[in-house]
Amino acid sequence: METEVKKIKTAVVGVGIFGEEHAAVYAEDERVELAIVCDLNEKRAKEIGKKYNCSWTTKTGDIATNKEIEIVSIATPDFVHRDAAIEMASSGKHIIVEKPLATTVQDAEAIISAAKKAKVKLMVDFHNRWNPPFVRAKEEIEKGNIGKPLMLSGKMSDRIEVATKWFKWSGKSGPHWFLFPHLIDLICWLTGEKVLDVYAIGKKEVLKKAGIDTYDLVQAMLKLENCFATVETSWILPSTWPSLIEFNLSVHGTEGRIDIDLTDQGLRISGKNVYNMPFISGKMEIYDRTHGFVPMPIKHFIGCVLKNKEPLVKPEEALLNVRIIEAITKSLQKGEVSFVKT
Ligand SMILES: NC(=O)c1ccc[n+]([C@@H]2O[C@H](COP(=O)([O-])OP(=O)(O)OC[C@H]3O[C@@H](n4cnc5c(N)ncnc54)[C@H](O)[C@@H]3O)[C@@H](O)[C@H]2O)c1
Known part of the structure:
Protein backbone atom coordinates (compact mmCIF):
# COMPACT_ATOMS: atom_id res chain seq x y z
CA MET A 1 0.00 0.00 0.00
CA GLU A 2 1.35 3.41 -0.96
CA THR A 3 1.72 5.90 1.87
CA GLU A 4 1.02 9.48 1.00
CA VAL A 5 3.97 11.77 1.79
CA LYS A 6 2.79 14.94 3.49
CA LYS A 7 3.72 17.97 1.45
CA ILE A 8 5.11 21.12 3.03
CA LYS A 9 2.65 24.01 2.70
CA THR A 10 3.95 27.21 1.18
CA ALA A 11 2.71 30.75 0.55
CA VAL A 12 3.76 33.88 -1.33
CA VAL A 13 3.32 37.46 -0.14
CA GLY A 14 3.30 39.89 -3.09
CA VAL A 15 2.34 38.12 -6.29
CA GLY A 16 3.31 40.70 -8.88
CA ILE A 17 5.74 39.89 -11.68
CA PHE A 18 8.33 38.10 -9.57
CA GLY A 19 6.10 36.74 -6.82
CA GLU A 20 4.33 34.79 -9.54
CA GLU A 21 7.65 33.06 -10.30
CA HIS A 22 7.73 31.81 -6.71
CA ALA A 23 4.09 30.71 -6.87
CA ALA A 24 4.78 28.81 -10.10
CA VAL A 25 7.69 26.91 -8.51
CA TYR A 26 5.66 25.93 -5.43
CA ALA A 27 2.77 24.84 -7.66
CA GLU A 28 5.08 22.63 -9.75
CA ASP A 29 7.47 21.17 -7.14
CA GLU A 30 6.15 17.79 -5.94
CA ARG A 31 7.67 18.23 -2.46
CA VAL A 32 5.42 21.15 -1.59
CA GLU A 33 1.93 22.53 -1.96
CA LEU A 34 1.14 26.14 -2.75
CA ALA A 35 -1.51 26.80 -0.09
CA ILE A 36 -2.20 30.52 -0.45
CA VAL A 37 -1.05 33.72 -2.11
CA CYS A 38 -1.40 37.23 -0.72
CA ASP A 39 -1.41 40.58 -2.48
CA LEU A 40 -2.68 44.00 -1.43
CA ASN A 41 -4.19 44.20 -4.88
CA GLU A 42 -7.27 41.98 -4.56
CA LYS A 43 -7.69 41.51 -8.31
CA ARG A 44 -4.12 40.25 -8.63
CA ALA A 45 -4.36 37.96 -5.57
CA LYS A 46 -7.55 36.42 -6.97
CA GLU A 47 -6.07 36.03 -10.47
CA ILE A 48 -2.95 34.22 -9.21
CA GLY A 49 -4.95 32.11 -6.74
CA LYS A 50 -7.16 30.97 -9.60
CA LYS A 51 -4.24 30.38 -11.99
CA TYR A 52 -2.31 28.20 -9.50
CA ASN A 53 -5.33 26.60 -7.90
CA CYS A 54 -4.76 27.83 -4.33
CA SER A 55 -6.43 30.13 -1.80
CA TRP A 56 -5.82 33.86 -1.94
CA THR A 57 -6.01 36.77 0.47
CA THR A 58 -5.19 40.46 0.81
CA LYS A 59 -4.17 40.08 4.47
CA THR A 60 -0.73 38.78 5.49
CA GLY A 61 -2.28 37.76 8.84
CA ASP A 62 -4.15 34.94 7.08
CA ILE A 63 -0.77 33.36 6.31
CA ALA A 64 0.91 34.21 9.61
CA THR A 65 -1.86 32.56 11.64
CA ASN A 66 -2.01 29.44 9.50
CA LYS A 67 0.10 26.96 11.46
CA GLU A 68 0.34 24.50 8.55
CA ILE A 69 2.32 26.89 6.34
CA GLU A 70 6.07 26.40 6.74
CA ILE A 71 7.67 28.34 3.87
CA VAL A 72 6.78 31.86 2.75
CA SER A 73 8.25 33.86 -0.13
CA ILE A 74 8.33 37.63 0.30
CA ALA A 75 8.14 39.35 -3.09
CA THR A 76 6.68 42.74 -2.22
CA PRO A 77 8.38 45.85 -3.69
CA ASP A 78 12.01 46.47 -2.66
CA PHE A 79 11.26 48.95 0.14
CA VAL A 80 8.41 46.99 1.80
CA HIS A 81 10.01 43.64 2.60
CA ARG A 82 10.39 44.46 6.31
CA ASP A 83 6.88 44.14 7.73
CA ALA A 84 5.87 40.99 5.88
CA ALA A 85 9.26 39.32 6.46
CA ILE A 86 9.18 40.04 10.21
CA GLU A 87 5.54 38.99 10.55
CA MET A 88 6.20 35.67 8.79
CA ALA A 89 9.48 34.91 10.59
CA SER A 90 7.97 35.75 13.97
CA SER A 91 5.13 33.33 13.21
CA GLY A 92 7.69 30.54 12.70
CA LYS A 93 7.75 30.49 8.88
CA HIS A 94 10.99 29.94 6.95
CA ILE A 95 11.34 32.90 4.61
CA ILE A 96 12.89 33.41 1.20
CA VAL A 97 13.02 37.13 0.48
CA GLU A 98 13.47 38.72 -2.92
CA LYS A 99 16.56 40.84 -3.43
CA PRO A 100 17.47 43.31 -1.98
CA LEU A 101 16.76 42.08 1.56
CA ALA A 102 15.69 45.70 2.30
CA THR A 103 16.54 49.22 1.20
CA THR A 104 17.92 50.31 4.59
CA VAL A 105 20.44 48.61 6.86
CA GLN A 106 18.02 49.15 9.73
CA ASP A 107 15.27 47.15 7.99
CA ALA A 108 17.70 44.41 6.95
CA GLU A 109 18.99 44.05 10.52
CA ALA A 110 15.44 43.93 11.89
CA ILE A 111 14.49 41.12 9.47
CA ILE A 112 17.61 39.10 10.30
CA SER A 113 17.10 39.56 14.01
CA ALA A 114 13.43 38.39 13.78
CA ALA A 115 14.51 35.28 11.84
CA LYS A 116 17.27 34.51 14.35
CA LYS A 117 14.94 34.96 17.31
CA ALA A 118 12.33 32.65 15.80
CA LYS A 119 15.07 30.18 14.69
CA VAL A 120 13.74 30.07 11.13
CA LYS A 121 15.72 29.94 7.89
CA LEU A 122 16.16 33.14 5.92
CA MET A 123 17.55 33.32 2.41
CA VAL A 124 17.69 36.17 -0.10
CA ASP A 125 17.12 35.19 -3.69
CA PHE A 126 20.46 36.01 -5.32
CA HIS A 127 19.64 33.74 -8.21
CA ASN A 128 22.76 34.44 -10.24
CA MET A 284 11.96 28.41 -19.71
CA GLU A 285 9.34 25.70 -20.05
CA ILE A 286 10.94 22.64 -21.62
CA TYR A 287 8.61 19.69 -22.13
CA ASP A 288 6.19 20.83 -19.39
CA ARG A 289 8.90 21.40 -16.75
CA THR A 290 10.38 24.73 -15.73
CA HIS A 291 14.13 25.09 -16.10
CA GLY A 292 16.57 27.91 -15.37
CA PHE A 293 18.26 29.84 -12.61
CA VAL A 294 15.04 31.57 -11.52
CA PRO A 295 13.34 28.46 -10.05
CA MET A 296 16.60 26.88 -8.80
CA PRO A 297 17.20 28.94 -5.63
CA ILE A 298 13.55 28.53 -4.61
CA LYS A 299 13.89 24.75 -5.03
CA HIS A 300 17.18 24.92 -3.11
CA PHE A 301 15.41 26.68 -0.23
CA ILE A 302 12.70 23.99 -0.13
CA GLY A 303 15.46 21.36 0.06
CA CYS A 304 17.17 23.23 2.90
CA VAL A 305 13.94 23.32 4.91
CA LEU A 306 13.23 19.64 4.23
CA LYS A 307 16.75 18.51 5.16
CA ASN A 308 17.35 21.17 7.81
CA LYS A 309 20.40 22.53 5.97
CA GLU A 310 21.78 26.05 5.87
CA PRO A 311 20.86 27.83 2.61
CA LEU A 312 23.68 28.77 0.25
CA VAL A 313 23.07 32.51 0.65
CA LYS A 314 23.73 33.55 4.25
CA PRO A 315 21.72 36.33 5.96
CA GLU A 316 24.97 38.18 6.80
CA GLU A 317 25.89 38.28 3.08
CA ALA A 318 22.49 39.78 2.27
CA LEU A 319 22.99 42.37 5.03
N1 LIG B 1 15.41 38.09 -8.38
C1 LIG B 1 15.22 38.95 -9.42
O1 LIG B 1 15.97 39.02 -10.38
C2 LIG B 1 14.05 39.84 -9.40
C3 LIG B 1 13.47 40.27 -10.58
C4 LIG B 1 12.41 41.11 -10.48
C5 LIG B 1 11.99 41.54 -9.22
N2 LIG B 1 12.62 41.10 -8.11
C6 LIG B 1 12.26 41.57 -6.78
O2 LIG B 1 11.00 41.04 -6.42
C7 LIG B 1 10.29 41.99 -5.63
C8 LIG B 1 8.95 42.24 -6.28
O3 LIG B 1 9.17 42.77 -7.57
P1 LIG B 1 8.10 42.61 -8.72
O4 LIG B 1 8.84 42.80 -9.97
O5 LIG B 1 7.33 41.37 -8.57
O6 LIG B 1 7.16 43.88 -8.40
P2 LIG B 1 5.59 44.04 -8.69
O7 LIG B 1 5.26 45.47 -8.50
O8 LIG B 1 5.28 43.40 -10.01
O9 LIG B 1 4.90 43.16 -7.57
C9 LIG B 1 4.85 43.52 -6.22
C10 LIG B 1 3.48 43.07 -5.70
O10 LIG B 1 3.46 43.23 -4.29
C11 LIG B 1 2.17 43.71 -3.92
N3 LIG B 1 2.28 44.33 -2.60
C12 LIG B 1 2.82 45.53 -2.27
N4 LIG B 1 2.83 45.69 -0.93
C13 LIG B 1 2.30 44.56 -0.40
C14 LIG B 1 2.05 44.12 0.92
N5 LIG B 1 2.38 44.88 1.97
N6 LIG B 1 1.48 42.91 1.10
C15 LIG B 1 1.15 42.14 0.04
N7 LIG B 1 1.38 42.50 -1.25
C16 LIG B 1 1.94 43.70 -1.47
C17 LIG B 1 1.78 44.64 -5.04
O11 LIG B 1 0.37 44.82 -5.10
C18 LIG B 1 2.33 43.91 -6.26
O12 LIG B 1 1.37 43.03 -6.83
C19 LIG B 1 11.18 43.23 -5.54
O13 LIG B 1 11.92 43.22 -4.35
C20 LIG B 1 12.10 43.08 -6.73
O14 LIG B 1 13.36 43.70 -6.61
C21 LIG B 1 13.60 40.25 -8.17
Whole structure:
Protein backbone atom coordinates (compact mmCIF):
# COMPACT_ATOMS: atom_id res chain seq x y z
CA MET A 1 0.00 0.00 0.00
CA GLU A 2 1.35 3.41 -0.96
CA THR A 3 1.72 5.90 1.87
CA GLU A 4 1.02 9.48 1.00
CA VAL A 5 3.97 11.77 1.79
CA LYS A 6 2.79 14.94 3.49
CA LYS A 7 3.72 17.97 1.45
CA ILE A 8 5.11 21.12 3.03
CA LYS A 9 2.65 24.01 2.70
CA THR A 10 3.95 27.21 1.18
CA ALA A 11 2.71 30.75 0.55
CA VAL A 12 3.76 33.88 -1.33
CA VAL A 13 3.32 37.46 -0.14
CA GLY A 14 3.30 39.89 -3.09
CA VAL A 15 2.34 38.12 -6.29
CA GLY A 16 3.31 40.70 -8.88
CA ILE A 17 5.74 39.89 -11.68
CA PHE A 18 8.33 38.10 -9.57
CA GLY A 19 6.10 36.74 -6.82
CA GLU A 20 4.33 34.79 -9.54
CA GLU A 21 7.65 33.06 -10.30
CA HIS A 22 7.73 31.81 -6.71
CA ALA A 23 4.09 30.71 -6.87
CA ALA A 24 4.78 28.81 -10.10
CA VAL A 25 7.69 26.91 -8.51
CA TYR A 26 5.66 25.93 -5.43
CA ALA A 27 2.77 24.84 -7.66
CA GLU A 28 5.08 22.63 -9.75
CA ASP A 29 7.47 21.17 -7.14
CA GLU A 30 6.15 17.79 -5.94
CA ARG A 31 7.67 18.23 -2.46
CA VAL A 32 5.42 21.15 -1.59
CA GLU A 33 1.93 22.53 -1.96
CA LEU A 34 1.14 26.14 -2.75
CA ALA A 35 -1.51 26.80 -0.09
CA ILE A 36 -2.20 30.52 -0.45
CA VAL A 37 -1.05 33.72 -2.11
CA CYS A 38 -1.40 37.23 -0.72
CA ASP A 39 -1.41 40.58 -2.48
CA LEU A 40 -2.68 44.00 -1.43
CA ASN A 41 -4.19 44.20 -4.88
CA GLU A 42 -7.27 41.98 -4.56
CA LYS A 43 -7.69 41.51 -8.31
CA ARG A 44 -4.12 40.25 -8.63
CA ALA A 45 -4.36 37.96 -5.57
CA LYS A 46 -7.55 36.42 -6.97
CA GLU A 47 -6.07 36.03 -10.47
CA ILE A 48 -2.95 34.22 -9.21
CA GLY A 49 -4.95 32.11 -6.74
CA LYS A 50 -7.16 30.97 -9.60
CA LYS A 51 -4.24 30.38 -11.99
CA TYR A 52 -2.31 28.20 -9.50
CA ASN A 53 -5.33 26.60 -7.90
CA CYS A 54 -4.76 27.83 -4.33
CA SER A 55 -6.43 30.13 -1.80
CA TRP A 56 -5.82 33.86 -1.94
CA THR A 57 -6.01 36.77 0.47
CA THR A 58 -5.19 40.46 0.81
CA LYS A 59 -4.17 40.08 4.47
CA THR A 60 -0.73 38.78 5.49
CA GLY A 61 -2.28 37.76 8.84
CA ASP A 62 -4.15 34.94 7.08
CA ILE A 63 -0.77 33.36 6.31
CA ALA A 64 0.91 34.21 9.61
CA THR A 65 -1.86 32.56 11.64
CA ASN A 66 -2.01 29.44 9.50
CA LYS A 67 0.10 26.96 11.46
CA GLU A 68 0.34 24.50 8.55
CA ILE A 69 2.32 26.89 6.34
CA GLU A 70 6.07 26.40 6.74
CA ILE A 71 7.67 28.34 3.87
CA VAL A 72 6.78 31.86 2.75
CA SER A 73 8.25 33.86 -0.13
CA ILE A 74 8.33 37.63 0.30
CA ALA A 75 8.14 39.35 -3.09
CA THR A 76 6.68 42.74 -2.22
CA PRO A 77 8.38 45.85 -3.69
CA ASP A 78 12.01 46.47 -2.66
CA PHE A 79 11.26 48.95 0.14
CA VAL A 80 8.41 46.99 1.80
CA HIS A 81 10.01 43.64 2.60
CA ARG A 82 10.39 44.46 6.31
CA ASP A 83 6.88 44.14 7.73
CA ALA A 84 5.87 40.99 5.88
CA ALA A 85 9.26 39.32 6.46
CA ILE A 86 9.18 40.04 10.21
CA GLU A 87 5.54 38.99 10.55
CA MET A 88 6.20 35.67 8.79
CA ALA A 89 9.48 34.91 10.59
CA SER A 90 7.97 35.75 13.97
CA SER A 91 5.13 33.33 13.21
CA GLY A 92 7.69 30.54 12.70
CA LYS A 93 7.75 30.49 8.88
CA HIS A 94 10.99 29.94 6.95
CA ILE A 95 11.34 32.90 4.61
CA ILE A 96 12.89 33.41 1.20
CA VAL A 97 13.02 37.13 0.48
CA GLU A 98 13.47 38.72 -2.92
CA LYS A 99 16.56 40.84 -3.43
CA PRO A 100 17.47 43.31 -1.98
CA LEU A 101 16.76 42.08 1.56
CA ALA A 102 15.69 45.70 2.30
CA THR A 103 16.54 49.22 1.20
CA THR A 104 17.92 50.31 4.59
CA VAL A 105 20.44 48.61 6.86
CA GLN A 106 18.02 49.15 9.73
CA ASP A 107 15.27 47.15 7.99
CA ALA A 108 17.70 44.41 6.95
CA GLU A 109 18.99 44.05 10.52
CA ALA A 110 15.44 43.93 11.89
CA ILE A 111 14.49 41.12 9.47
CA ILE A 112 17.61 39.10 10.30
CA SER A 113 17.10 39.56 14.01
CA ALA A 114 13.43 38.39 13.78
CA ALA A 115 14.51 35.28 11.84
CA LYS A 116 17.27 34.51 14.35
CA LYS A 117 14.94 34.96 17.31
CA ALA A 118 12.33 32.65 15.80
CA LYS A 119 15.07 30.18 14.69
CA VAL A 120 13.74 30.07 11.13
CA LYS A 121 15.72 29.94 7.89
CA LEU A 122 16.16 33.14 5.92
CA MET A 123 17.55 33.32 2.41
CA VAL A 124 17.69 36.17 -0.10
CA ASP A 125 17.12 35.19 -3.69
CA PHE A 126 20.46 36.01 -5.32
CA HIS A 127 19.64 33.74 -8.21
CA ASN A 128 22.76 34.44 -10.24
CA ARG A 129 24.61 32.13 -7.85
CA TRP A 130 22.69 29.41 -9.77
CA ASN A 131 23.38 30.94 -13.19
CA PRO A 132 25.76 28.51 -14.99
CA PRO A 133 28.42 30.98 -16.30
CA PHE A 134 28.85 32.48 -12.81
CA VAL A 135 28.94 29.07 -11.13
CA ARG A 136 31.68 28.01 -13.58
CA ALA A 137 33.53 31.32 -13.10
CA LYS A 138 33.61 30.71 -9.35
CA GLU A 139 34.98 27.20 -9.89
CA GLU A 140 37.69 28.56 -12.23
CA ILE A 141 38.69 31.27 -9.71
CA GLU A 142 38.81 28.74 -6.87
CA LYS A 143 40.98 26.40 -8.99
CA GLY A 144 43.39 29.31 -9.49
CA ASN A 145 42.90 29.30 -13.24
CA ILE A 146 43.12 33.11 -13.54
CA GLY A 147 45.42 33.65 -10.58
CA LYS A 148 44.37 36.25 -8.05
CA PRO A 149 41.41 38.51 -9.00
CA LEU A 150 42.69 42.10 -9.25
CA MET A 151 39.91 44.03 -10.96
CA LEU A 152 36.27 43.37 -11.84
CA SER A 153 33.92 45.33 -14.05
CA GLY A 154 30.24 44.71 -14.59
CA LYS A 155 27.13 46.20 -16.11
CA MET A 156 23.53 45.36 -15.39
CA SER A 157 20.78 47.44 -16.92
CA ASP A 158 17.14 47.27 -17.90
CA ARG A 159 15.18 48.60 -20.84
CA ILE A 160 13.37 51.82 -19.87
CA GLU A 161 9.93 50.15 -19.75
CA VAL A 162 10.92 48.36 -16.51
CA ALA A 163 11.10 51.74 -14.74
CA THR A 164 8.30 53.49 -16.62
CA LYS A 165 5.73 50.73 -17.20
CA TRP A 166 6.36 47.70 -14.99
CA PHE A 167 6.26 49.29 -11.54
CA LYS A 168 4.30 52.01 -9.80
CA TRP A 169 7.08 52.12 -7.18
CA SER A 170 10.13 52.85 -9.41
CA GLY A 171 10.62 56.25 -7.73
CA LYS A 172 11.06 54.53 -4.36
CA SER A 173 13.78 52.22 -5.71
CA GLY A 174 16.12 52.82 -8.63
CA PRO A 175 18.58 50.89 -10.77
CA HIS A 176 21.04 50.89 -7.84
CA TRP A 177 18.55 49.16 -5.48
CA PHE A 178 16.92 47.00 -8.16
CA LEU A 179 19.94 45.81 -10.16
CA PHE A 180 23.15 46.40 -8.16
CA PRO A 181 22.21 43.70 -5.58
CA HIS A 182 22.93 41.08 -8.25
CA LEU A 183 26.23 42.57 -9.49
CA ILE A 184 27.51 43.32 -6.00
CA ASP A 185 26.60 39.91 -4.66
CA LEU A 186 28.44 38.32 -7.59
CA ILE A 187 31.55 40.44 -6.96
CA CYS A 188 31.64 39.53 -3.25
CA TRP A 189 30.79 35.86 -3.89
CA LEU A 190 33.32 35.38 -6.72
CA THR A 191 36.20 37.07 -4.92
CA GLY A 192 35.30 36.06 -1.36
CA GLU A 193 36.25 39.61 -0.35
CA LYS A 194 34.54 42.41 1.52
CA VAL A 195 33.85 45.85 0.06
CA LEU A 196 35.62 48.48 2.18
CA ASP A 197 34.56 51.74 0.55
CA VAL A 198 32.65 53.03 -2.44
CA TYR A 199 32.41 56.11 -4.62
CA ALA A 200 29.41 56.62 -6.90
CA ILE A 201 28.02 59.13 -9.37
CA GLY A 202 24.61 59.11 -10.99
CA LYS A 203 22.25 61.10 -13.16
CA LYS A 204 18.59 61.96 -12.72
CA GLU A 205 17.17 63.38 -15.94
CA VAL A 206 15.09 61.15 -18.22
CA LEU A 207 13.04 59.37 -15.53
CA LYS A 208 12.65 62.59 -13.55
CA LYS A 209 11.10 64.23 -16.62
CA ALA A 210 8.68 61.28 -16.74
CA GLY A 211 7.69 61.99 -13.10
CA ILE A 212 9.83 59.21 -11.56
CA ASP A 213 12.27 60.63 -9.03
CA THR A 214 15.15 58.19 -9.26
CA TYR A 215 18.48 57.74 -11.02
CA ASP A 216 18.61 56.99 -14.74
CA LEU A 217 22.15 55.68 -14.43
CA VAL A 218 24.66 54.99 -11.68
CA GLN A 219 28.35 54.22 -11.86
CA ALA A 220 30.22 53.09 -8.74
CA MET A 221 33.80 52.21 -7.83
CA LEU A 222 34.25 49.65 -5.08
CA LYS A 223 37.44 49.08 -3.11
CA LEU A 224 37.67 45.51 -1.83
CA GLU A 225 40.33 43.98 0.43
CA ASN A 226 42.74 42.95 -2.37
CA CYS A 227 41.07 44.11 -5.56
CA PHE A 228 38.72 46.77 -6.92
CA ALA A 229 35.63 46.89 -9.10
CA THR A 230 33.50 49.22 -11.19
CA VAL A 231 29.80 48.60 -11.63
CA GLU A 232 27.36 50.38 -13.90
CA THR A 233 23.60 50.30 -14.11
CA SER A 234 21.03 52.01 -16.28
CA TRP A 235 17.25 52.05 -16.11
CA ILE A 236 16.98 53.88 -19.42
CA LEU A 237 18.19 51.40 -22.02
CA PRO A 238 16.30 52.50 -25.14
CA SER A 239 13.14 50.62 -26.06
CA THR A 240 14.88 49.58 -29.29
CA TRP A 241 17.55 47.65 -27.28
CA PRO A 242 17.07 44.04 -28.47
CA SER A 243 17.23 42.44 -25.01
CA LEU A 244 15.31 43.32 -21.84
CA ILE A 245 18.66 43.52 -20.08
CA GLU A 246 22.32 44.35 -20.48
CA PHE A 247 24.37 42.06 -18.25
CA ASN A 248 28.08 41.43 -18.31
CA LEU A 249 30.94 40.90 -15.89
CA SER A 250 34.69 40.60 -16.35
CA VAL A 251 37.19 39.38 -13.78
CA HIS A 252 40.80 40.36 -14.46
CA GLY A 253 43.28 38.15 -12.60
CA THR A 254 47.06 38.00 -12.20
CA GLU A 255 47.21 35.08 -14.65
CA GLY A 256 44.04 35.22 -16.66
CA ARG A 257 40.65 36.76 -17.25
CA ILE A 258 37.04 35.67 -17.31
CA ASP A 259 34.38 37.41 -19.42
CA ILE A 260 30.69 36.70 -19.08
CA ASP A 261 28.11 38.35 -21.32
CA LEU A 262 24.48 37.43 -20.83
CA THR A 263 22.88 40.25 -22.78
CA ASP A 264 22.55 37.89 -25.74
CA GLN A 265 21.62 34.53 -24.20
CA GLY A 266 22.68 32.57 -27.26
CA LEU A 267 19.50 33.36 -29.16
CA ARG A 268 18.84 36.24 -31.57
CA ILE A 269 15.56 36.40 -33.42
CA SER A 270 15.11 38.59 -36.46
CA GLY A 271 11.33 38.32 -36.65
CA LYS A 272 8.87 39.98 -39.02
CA ASN A 273 8.65 43.19 -37.05
CA VAL A 274 11.23 42.94 -34.32
CA TYR A 275 14.81 41.90 -33.61
CA ASN A 276 15.09 40.49 -30.11
CA MET A 277 17.06 38.34 -27.67
CA PRO A 278 14.58 36.58 -25.40
CA PHE A 279 15.41 36.10 -21.71
CA ILE A 280 15.55 32.30 -21.85
CA SER A 281 18.25 31.26 -19.40
CA GLY A 282 16.38 32.54 -16.34
CA LYS A 283 13.27 30.51 -16.89
CA MET A 284 11.96 28.41 -19.71
CA GLU A 285 9.34 25.70 -20.05
CA ILE A 286 10.94 22.64 -21.62
CA TYR A 287 8.61 19.69 -22.13
CA ASP A 288 6.19 20.83 -19.39
CA ARG A 289 8.90 21.40 -16.75
CA THR A 290 10.38 24.73 -15.73
CA HIS A 291 14.13 25.09 -16.10
CA GLY A 292 16.57 27.91 -15.37
CA PHE A 293 18.26 29.84 -12.61
CA VAL A 294 15.04 31.57 -11.52
CA PRO A 295 13.34 28.46 -10.05
CA MET A 296 16.60 26.88 -8.80
CA PRO A 297 17.20 28.94 -5.63
CA ILE A 298 13.55 28.53 -4.61
CA LYS A 299 13.89 24.75 -5.03
CA HIS A 300 17.18 24.92 -3.11
CA PHE A 301 15.41 26.68 -0.23
CA ILE A 302 12.70 23.99 -0.13
CA GLY A 303 15.46 21.36 0.06
CA CYS A 304 17.17 23.23 2.90
CA VAL A 305 13.94 23.32 4.91
CA LEU A 306 13.23 19.64 4.23
CA LYS A 307 16.75 18.51 5.16
CA ASN A 308 17.35 21.17 7.81
CA LYS A 309 20.40 22.53 5.97
CA GLU A 310 21.78 26.05 5.87
CA PRO A 311 20.86 27.83 2.61
CA LEU A 312 23.68 28.77 0.25
CA VAL A 313 23.07 32.51 0.65
CA LYS A 314 23.73 33.55 4.25
CA PRO A 315 21.72 36.33 5.96
CA GLU A 316 24.97 38.18 6.80
CA GLU A 317 25.89 38.28 3.08
CA ALA A 318 22.49 39.78 2.27
CA LEU A 319 22.99 42.37 5.03
CA LEU A 320 26.42 43.30 3.69
CA ASN A 321 24.86 43.70 0.24
CA VAL A 322 22.38 46.24 1.69
CA ARG A 323 25.22 48.01 3.56
CA ILE A 324 27.16 48.41 0.30
CA ILE A 325 24.19 49.79 -1.64
CA GLU A 326 23.28 52.10 1.23
CA ALA A 327 26.88 53.39 1.12
CA ILE A 328 26.58 53.84 -2.67
CA THR A 329 23.36 55.82 -2.14
CA LYS A 330 25.13 58.03 0.45
CA SER A 331 28.03 58.60 -1.94
CA LEU A 332 25.58 59.53 -4.73
CA GLN A 333 23.94 62.10 -2.45
CA LYS A 334 27.10 63.54 -0.90
CA GLY A 335 29.53 63.25 -3.81
CA GLU A 336 32.21 61.72 -1.59
CA VAL A 337 33.69 58.33 -0.72
CA SER A 338 31.49 56.34 1.60
CA PHE A 339 32.81 53.68 3.96
CA VAL A 340 31.11 50.31 4.38
CA LYS A 341 30.81 48.90 7.89
CA THR A 342 31.99 45.29 7.75
N1 LIG B 1 15.41 38.09 -8.38
C1 LIG B 1 15.22 38.95 -9.42
O1 LIG B 1 15.97 39.02 -10.38
C2 LIG B 1 14.05 39.84 -9.40
C3 LIG B 1 13.47 40.27 -10.58
C4 LIG B 1 12.41 41.11 -10.48
C5 LIG B 1 11.99 41.54 -9.22
N2 LIG B 1 12.62 41.10 -8.11
C6 LIG B 1 12.26 41.57 -6.78
O2 LIG B 1 11.00 41.04 -6.42
C7 LIG B 1 10.29 41.99 -5.63
C8 LIG B 1 8.95 42.24 -6.28
O3 LIG B 1 9.17 42.77 -7.57
P1 LIG B 1 8.10 42.61 -8.72
O4 LIG B 1 8.84 42.80 -9.97
O5 LIG B 1 7.33 41.37 -8.57
O6 LIG B 1 7.16 43.88 -8.40
P2 LIG B 1 5.59 44.04 -8.69
O7 LIG B 1 5.26 45.47 -8.50
O8 LIG B 1 5.28 43.40 -10.01
O9 LIG B 1 4.90 43.16 -7.57
C9 LIG B 1 4.85 43.52 -6.22
C10 LIG B 1 3.48 43.07 -5.70
O10 LIG B 1 3.46 43.23 -4.29
C11 LIG B 1 2.17 43.71 -3.92
N3 LIG B 1 2.28 44.33 -2.60
C12 LIG B 1 2.82 45.53 -2.27
N4 LIG B 1 2.83 45.69 -0.93
C13 LIG B 1 2.30 44.56 -0.40
C14 LIG B 1 2.05 44.12 0.92
N5 LIG B 1 2.38 44.88 1.97
N6 LIG B 1 1.48 42.91 1.10
C15 LIG B 1 1.15 42.14 0.04
N7 LIG B 1 1.38 42.50 -1.25
C16 LIG B 1 1.94 43.70 -1.47
C17 LIG B 1 1.78 44.64 -5.04
O11 LIG B 1 0.37 44.82 -5.10
C18 LIG B 1 2.33 43.91 -6.26
O12 LIG B 1 1.37 43.03 -6.83
C19 LIG B 1 11.18 43.23 -5.54
O13 LIG B 1 11.92 43.22 -4.35
C20 LIG B 1 12.10 43.08 -6.73
O14 LIG B 1 13.36 43.70 -6.61
C21 LIG B 1 13.60 40.25 -8.17
